[in-house]
Structure formats: structure tokens, C-alpha cells
Amino acid sequence: MSTRLARNAERLCRARGARLTRQRRSVLEIVAASKRPLGAYEILDALRREQPGAAPATVYRALDFLLEQGLVHRLESLHSYIRCVHPGEPHPGQFLICRDCGLVEEIEDPAIQRSIGRAAEHSGFQASDEVIEIRGRCRGCAR
Amino acid sequence: MSTRLARNAERLCRARGARLTRQRRSVLEIVAASKRPLGAYEILDALRREQPGAAPATVYRALDFLLEQGLVHRLESLHSYIRCVHPGEPHPGQFLICRDCGLVEEIEDPAIQRSIGRAAEHSGFQASDEVIEIRGRCRGCAR
DNA sequence: CTGGGAATGTTATATTGTAACATCGAGATG
């Protein structure tokens, strides 16, 4: 399978001199194919279907790479991983996490970014990245 | 030791019909006495000095209670716990986490709250609580 | 004083994540 996603990722990595190896691409595709975030060991189970010898370190190393490249995000409050909806430059994600259905929407809201920037500045704090995870009930589940 | 903090917590719990038992107060005091966030097992080590039989569940149960009461916060990105600087009603915390010195400042910025509320609303999302953890370098370490 | 629910004790185990070191392999360089 060579999805558009994979080709796009390939292009981004090449442009940066980073190597999107077969293993890394497999992990990316597993994460990207899931509607909901996956835990590292869920990814491992999936990866083992094509590569039975895979071990935790295999997955974590691939995830480290994909996180660096901004191709996936880590959801701290769920200990899980999700594809980035608009890879390009690595960027902090902002997430709406539904408690009921487990779906996660990634948003990119400049107003949140600005208010955080101002608050940090006000404390003399140099922000480098942020964890923004909003939990609640999504539109579909709220009805 | 019956710190002001303990007395205040006692009062809050009593008002809500919640029981701040000796164990729970011990855990609260351990967390509150630390300048930096503590992991559950660090808390356990400290607790064992006064109660050698304590086990992980002991600490996690006390923490669950204190979190519900809004007396401590959990820092998702650090897997650790920190006192709430202004307990009263439970509330989501916003944190500035210094990568260098490990100190954490809790802030309460209405502008961040508002921008998040608006972004959620815009997606038809009913937010119930949030994880806001801003990582970077604090004023002291930036110099 | 006693019945019942909340809190705690206790043991075991699940889940998530890393360390450490050997080996492999693809591209650079002579």
C-alpha cells in the first residue's frame, strides 16, 4: 500500500534528509489507518502481523522518529498516538478528545496559541511547546 | 504538623462531606511540601517513612481523592502530581513547566480559558476539562 | 451496640516505556 499519506511523508522526510524506512512507514500507516488514537502496544500488535519479530523498542523508536518529523502526535493524557492531520513543519497539537466515543479531533486555533504565548510572556517564561488536550463530549455524542 | 494548608483542606472537605483521613492528609502534605512535582512512587517512598506498610494502591487511592477534591493536580506530561495553589472549587490547571530546573508554575489565565471555550464551541464540542501544560524555560533559567 | 458503606491492607499483575549492547545495512569515500 502506498497511500497518499505515505507519499507525502516520504517527500517531507526526503526534503529534510530524514529516512522514512520501511518500518517507520509501516508504523505511520498503522497509526494513520486508525480513526482513534492507538497505544504503543496496540501498534506493536498490528506491526507484528507484517513483522512477527517486532519488539516494543521497535515501535517506540519508530514513534520517536515520526514525532520528531511531526507526522504523528502523542496524546499525553491517553498515552497514545495519533496521526497529524496536516504534517509539514512539526508543531504542537491541540486536541478535542471525546470521552464517549474516543474520537479525537485535532484543531489549530491561533487564538489559543496567542493567549498561551501572552500568558507565558507575562510570567517571563520562554515556551517551547505545549500540551493542549481538551476532554469532553463531541458533537455527535452530545446529542 | 498541622499546616495552614492542612487546616484549609480539612475545612474544604468538611464543607463537602468528604473525609480527609490521616493517610490522605499525609499524602497531601508530602505533595505540598515539595517544590517540584512528585511521582506516585516518590510519594510512596516519603509516605513509608511514617507508614512503612504503604503500597502503591495506598498512594493512588489518596491521590484519586485529592484530585477529586481539587487539592492536587496531575501533570500528564510528567506523570506526576503537584499541589493546587488555590484550592477551592476543583478546576483545571494551567501549568508552566521548566525543562531546566523542573519547577512548575500554576497559572489561571482567563484568556486561555476563553479561547479554548470558543474553539470547542466552534467544533460543537462540550468541554469538561482540559490539560494545559506549557513546556519551556522559566524566567530564572532563561538568564 | 450494631449494620452497612467507605476506607484501608495486601498481593498480584497489567500497562507503558527504556537501557544496553550486538548486528546489520546503505551510502560515502578512497
Next chain:
DNA sequence: CATCTCGATGTTACAATATAACATTCCCAG
């Protein structure tokens, strides 16, 4: 082409965080 080198992977073991399950104790409302 040979081979060197460094990043990537294989492999084993283990660390760190968190929960399950069930027995026991304790508090207090009636």
C-alpha cells in the same frame, strides 16, 4: 570495487507507572 562508518534494527532484560481483586477494618447513622 572494497571497506568504512554511522544510523537503523534486533534482542533481551528491566524500569516506571498504574490497576485489579478481594479481605479486613473502621466510622458513624440509626
